[in-house]
Amino acid sequence: MRVLMLGWEFPPHISGGLGTACEGLTTGLARHGVDVTFVVPELFGGEKSDHVHLVDSHGRITDERGTLHISDETEEADDGLQFPAKGRVRTKRVPAMLMPYLTPETFDDYVSKLKALAGELSTRGASLRAELDSVGIESGALSPTSARNPSVHYSWDMFGEVSRYAARISELFSGYSFDVIHCHDWMTFPAGVTLKKMTGRPLVLHVHSAEFDRSGAHVNDQIFGVERWGLENADVIIAVSYYTRRILNEQYGIPLEKIAVVHNGVYSDTVRERYRSDRRWPSRIVLFLGRITFQKGPDYFVEAAAKVVPIVPDVLFVMAGTGDMRQRMIDRVHELGLQDNFYFPGFLRGQEVEEMFSLADVYVMPSVSEPFGISALEAIKFETPVIISRQSGVSEVLSHALKVDFWDIERLADLMINALLHPELREDMISMARNEVRRLHWEASAIKTVEVYRRVC
Amino acid sequence: MPSVCFYFQVHQPFRIKRYSFFQVNHDHIYFDDEKNGTVLKKVAEKCYLPTNATMLELVKRHQGAFRIAYSITGTAIEQMKLYSPETLRSFEKLAETGAVEFVNETYYHSLAAVYHADEFREQVAKHRELVKELFGQTPRVFRNTELIYSDEVGQLVSELGFDAVIAEGADDVLGWRTPNFVYSVPRQLTSGREVKLLLKNYRLSDDIAFRFSNRGWPEWPLTAEKFAGWVHEVSGGGDVVNLFMDYETFGEHQWADTGIFEFLKHLPEMILRKPDWNFATPSQVIDRYPSRAELPFHRLTSWADVERDLTAWRGNRMQNSALNLVYEIGQRLKDKFGDAVDPLVLDTWRKLLTSDHFYYMCTKWFADGDVHAYFSPYESPYEAFINFMNVIRDFRERWLPEWKLEVPEVAG
Numbered sequence: 001m002r003v004l005m006l007g008w009e010f011p012p013h014i015s016g017g018l019g020t021a022c023e024g025l026t027t028g029l030a031r032h033g034v035d036v037t038f039v040v041p042e043l044f045g046g047e048k049s050d051h052v053h054l055v056d057s058h059g060r061i062t063d064e065r066g067t068l069h070i071s072d073e074t075e076e077a078d079d080g081l082q083f084p085a086k087g088r089v090r091t092k093r094v095p096a097m098l099m100p101y102l103t104p105e106t107f108d109d110y111v112s113k114l115k116a117l118a119g120e121l122s123t124r125g126a127s128l129r130a131e132l133d134s135v136g137i138e139s140g141a142l143s144p145t146s147a148r149n150p151s152v153h154y155s156w157d158m159f160g161e162v163s164r165y166a167a168r169i170s171e172l173f174s175g176y177s178f179d180v181i182h183c184h185d186w187m188t189f190p191a192g193v194t195l196k197k198m199t200g201r202p203l204v205l206h207v208h209s210a211e212f213d214r215s216g217a218h219v220n221d222q223i224f225g226v227e228r229w230g231l232e233n234a235d236v237i238i239a240v241s242y243y244t245r246r247i248l249n250e251q252y253g254i255p256l257e258k259i260a261v262v263h264n265g266v267y268s269d270t271v272r273e274r275y276r277s278d279r280r281w282p283s284r285i286v287l288f289l290g291r292i293t294f295q296k297g298p299d300y301f302v303e304a305a306a307k308v309v310p311i312v313p314d315v316l317f318v319m320a321g322t323g324d325m326r327q328r329m330i331d332r333v334h335e336l337g338l339q340d341n342f343y344f345p346g347f348l349r350g351q352e353v354e355e356m357f358s359l360a361d362v363y364v365m366p367s368v369s370e371p372f373g374i375s376a377l378e379a380i381k382f383e384t385p386v387i388i389s390r391q392s393g394v395s396e397v398l399s400h401a402l403k404v405d406f407w408d409i410e411r412l413a414d415l416m417i418n419a420l421l422h423p424e425l426r427e428d429m430i431s432m433a434r435n436e437v438r439r440l441h442w443e444a445s446a447i448k449t450v451e452v453y454r455r456v457c
Numbered sequence: 458m459p460s461v462c463f464y465f466q467v468h469q470p471f472r473i474k475r476y477s478f479f480q481v482n483h484d485h486i487y488f489d490d491e492k493n494g495t496v497l498k499k500v501a502e503k504c505y506l507p508t509n510a511t512m513l514e515l516v517k518r519h520q521g522a523f524r525i526a527y528s529i530t531g532t533a534i535e536q537m538k539l540y541s542p543e544t545l546r547s548f549e550k551l552a553e554t555g556a557v558e559f560v561n562e563t564y565y566h567s568l569a570a571v572y573h574a575d576e577f578r579e580q581v582a583k584h585r586e587l588v589k590e591l592f593g594q595t596p597r598v599f600r601n602t603e604l605i606y607s608d609e610v611g612q613l614v615s616e617l618g619f620d621a622v623i624a625e626g627a628d629d630v631l632g633w634r635t636p637n638f639v640y641s642v643p644r645q646l647t648s649g650r651e652v653k654l655l656l657k658n659y660r661l662s663d664d665i666a667f668r669f670s671n672r673g674w675p676e677w678p679l680t681a682e683k684f685a686g687w688v689h690e691v692s693g694g695g696d697v698v699n700l701f702m703d704y705e706t707f708g709e710h711q712w713a714d715t716g717i718f719e720f721l722k723h724l725p726e727m728i729l730r731k732p733d734w735n736f737a738t739p740s741q742v743i744d745r746y747p748s749r750a751e752l753p754f755h756r757l758t759s760w761a762d763v764e765r766d767l768t769a770w771r772g773n774r775m776q777n778s779a780l781n782l783v784y785e786i787g788q789r790l791k792d793k794f795g796d797a798v799d800p801l802v803l804d805t806w807r808k809l810l811t812s813d814h815f816y817y818m819c820t821k822w823f824a825d826g827d828v829h830a831y832f833s834p835y836e837s838p839y840e841a842f843i844n845f846m847n848v849i850r851d852f853r854e855r856w857l858p859e860w861k862l863e864v865p866e867v868a869g
Binding site for chain 1 (some may be wrong): 477478479731772773775777778820831836837838840843846847
């Protein structure tokens with residue numbers, strides 16, 4: 001079976017759980033003989049691709065060592081592309097200015113960063129200017145348009161990018177041979193639907209996160225609309241949890257029988273000892289790690305922390321990540337006088353994440369609405385017990401966790417205090433969770449995914 | 458003349474209410490009266506009242522040929538008084554027939570035999586008084602919480618003057634022997650006195666208690682006639698078939714619609730159909746049959762799980778930590794106040810010793826994502842632990858404020 005899979009990111013260049021999930025799922029699928037071509041907007045080099053054909057929207061591929069090349073199939077069609085010997089490709093294509101989970105606000109933020117970069121005198125700045133100019137966008141005009149002008153919402157914007165990506169992908173892959181199209185989250189949905197219409201191949205849409213989760217009551221109607229349109233056009237939908245399945249049914253009106261549930265998995269290798277053995281921090285650590293956005297419930301974490309500190313003064317709350325609520329959280333921590341008990345290290349990647357999980361005494365995921373919450377499994381992988389919100393998909397598969405309704409700050413504090421005061425609780429939880437997580441492997445997810453393919457192929 | 462010896466355990470714990478860390482030092486009421494009342498009334502309606510009525514009818518119909526024994530914990534009796542006095546009256550009526558024996562145990566259904574010998578003796582004495590007061594009997598036979606037993610427990614029980622102990626017929630302890638004879642505690646543990654051992658025939662007991670309604674079991678459906686046939690097979694190879702089980706088997710673990718009550722109603726006549734068979738209470742058994750051998754128990758056994766050990770109550774770190782702490786609290790309380798200790802305070806502490814609180818913290822069945830079939834008021838063993846630790850923190854800080862627990866070391 002050949003699957004054309006459209007995603008947004010691939011490790012190690014990730015902004016959240018989506019890239020990790022895609023890597024895990026494709027690894028599992030490869031072990032079951034499924035041939036996956038995975039397309040992302042942008043390859044950076046260094047992506048692990050020994051199990052999968054990685055392609056980006058410029059037609060570039062990576063080899064087993066993660067070096068970037070132009071793929072054979074697309075080289076002929078795209079003779080204008082050229083690449084230097086070491087694989088650092090220059091193309092004349094539009095840089096895909098897309099990251100998963102962009103909101104109009106963060107997109108604007110992203111664009112203005114890009115604008116700043118384009119204004120730099122550095123080589124990177126110069127090359128970006130050249131790229132933009134080549135597609136007729138004056139770098140000087142690069143500005144967050146029109147959030148103030150409702151009639152032209154995001155003209156040079158996310159939605160433009162999404163449709164450009166859809167056009168580019170269909171151009172690259174409509175002549176390509178595959179049995180099924182599998183798309184991850186809304187930004188790939190237009191590309192998926194377009195490809196389906198051009199090729200007649202069945203379309204599987206995989207929902208890792210819905211606008212409803214990300215924005216709660218303040219959903220962006222345009223994103224919501226793209227999601228619903230995509231879901232309606234899909235042959236079958238994969239939700240990462242029953243929690244998400246229910247949301248797709250209740251909020252998007254998708255019939256339940258069209259939605260299969262495939263829980264995420266985790267790799268169960270452990271490297272905790274390495275980090276634990278030379279632990280630098282004397283105090284106990286409670287960790288929040290994720291985007292600091294409404295969806296992840298950072299405010300509940302801070303308010304609960306304020307109740308913990310008077311009882312367990314020797315504690316450090318680490319809030320790792322970036323997001324539109326970060327500054328507000330820093331301000332709130334100061335307001336509460338908790339600055340000595342808080343640390344905001346920013347966005348962590350790769351080894352830093354592993355180290356942080358390993359050092360933490362307890363990981364807290366207080367999400368307001370979490371389709372899955374793979375980070376809870378990651379924490380357990382590093383032998384850190386977890387407190388998770390009941391409003392999460394992962395709470396469906398994890399028994400050996402403390403669970404709390406995200407709004408119940410006092411209960412969250414109660415659980416944090418007890419987890420900090422009682423090493424025996426942490427040890428029992430982790431020794432049981434370790435075994436539990438072993439069963440939550442990607443192979444199981446892959447088997448279920450193959451079953452879904454068979455429903456439509 | 459072999460006998461069937463029926464013995465039933467009746468127990469209800471005082472369950473703890475949801476108790477947050479932030480209630481410590483503010484709220485000194487620990488028990489969930491509402492839940493406890495609801496559970497007791499429900500069990501009374503489904504099990505105690507209908508089963509007692511059946512037993513009374515059977516005793517009368519067989520004119521004393523049908524005999525049974527109970528032990529009812531102090532915590533269960535207290536809750537019957539509070540929430541279902543008619544249940545207690547029905548037990549008293551059974552006592553008045555003369556065909557029902559009441560066995561002694563720890564008043565609070567605790568693990569004190571393993572943790573605190575003095576406390577154990579006090580709880581046994583308290584239960585003994587209760588049995589005397591309510592049922593007019595002075596028990597000669599002892600059963601420990603969950604049939605927990607070892608040589609050490611045998612020695613403790615012997616010192617209290619009992620004539621016999623009820624224990625599990627664990628395979629590894631029995632070896633080639635059958636549970637269908639009477640044995641005795643090794644005499645070097647009893648200063649030469651004979652203390653008999655009545656061992657549960659777990660195969661036949663569990664056929665009723667666990668397998669009765671299991672449609673996947675090849676013997677399903679189990680009729681009284683079939684079961685009596687298995688019992689009768691013991692003829693010539695044993696003196697007594699000890700059928701020991703939770704009383705909640707009738708109507709609660711096995712619901713009425715499984716036919717468990719019809720089974721019970723017919724069983725006595727089926728057993729008595731062979732004229733050499735009879736029913737006997739534990740005291741009658743030990744008076745009637747000699748000990749065939751001294752039986753050492755080198756390990757702690759119980760009637761729980763396939764392991765027949767104590768891991769259901771102290772198999773993980775949380776359980777051990779909670780048990781050690783709660784017993785230390787009691788010791789310090791006794792050291793501090795001596796005989797002047799407030800009986801209500803002592804009673805509260807003792808209600809926290811009930812084995813169920815630790816059973817709820819058990820993780821061993823909670824593996825593999827199974828939602829454990831056993832009844833627990835908690836969503837997870839971790840919540841059970843947290844709730845319990847919060848409660849005993851309040852108790853400790855209230856009565857032993859001078860005792861500062863060290864904050865545990867940072868995990869390294």
